[in-house]
Amino acid sequence: MIKVLLFGAAADRAGTREIELPVDEGVTLAEIWPLLARRHPDLTPMRDTLAFAVNGEYARGDASVSPGDEVAVLPPVSGG
């Protein structure tokens, strides 16, 4: 299992701030998106605006994700 955290508008759209997803060892971040979008289709329109983090650091689609990791779904930041 991995823990997926959602923030801001993404949490709003998904209707939850935290999801557990079963994943196999060696899966990539890009492969997680379809699992997420299937479970929460309202996230789909946001896809191109989202960034992702693995274990608290920005990560690209080819980053590998292992069971026990924390993936964060990050809408465009708006601090300040």
Add this chain to the structure above:
Amino acid sequence: MFAIVEEVLDVGALIQDAQRPDCGAIATFVGTTRIDESEGETVEYLEYEAYRPMADRKLEEIGAEIEGRWEVRHVSIVHRLGKVDPGEASVAIVVAAPRRGPALEASRYAIERIKEVVPIWKREIWSDGYVWVGSQVGTRNVASGKP
């Protein structure tokens, strides 16, 4: 000092902490919550959330970037979370340097980087709903695209 806090920012104390005999300049940037109006509706307050501890770490990274690029002796960045009322400070940046140029440039750099990389989000709470700034997702008709 790099911090994310839920209470009102004490900008005066941050400036006092930055005063040093080897510095001739303290540059301060304070971001405050601006209240917009549209079609008779107004923003009542802003609400901030963060992905912690990533956001805390990103603030520290910005501090390290500044120290690598400019001759500065002190950098503080404090960002607020939760409900922030109109006109209150949501972020304060204080940079002390021997000379004014680096202090001013570094404080500008800090706020621009915060807006690029620090996982903090705000939503505007309007009299008729809310909107996530940057995503334009929310419960206001304007944001959701409903008629």
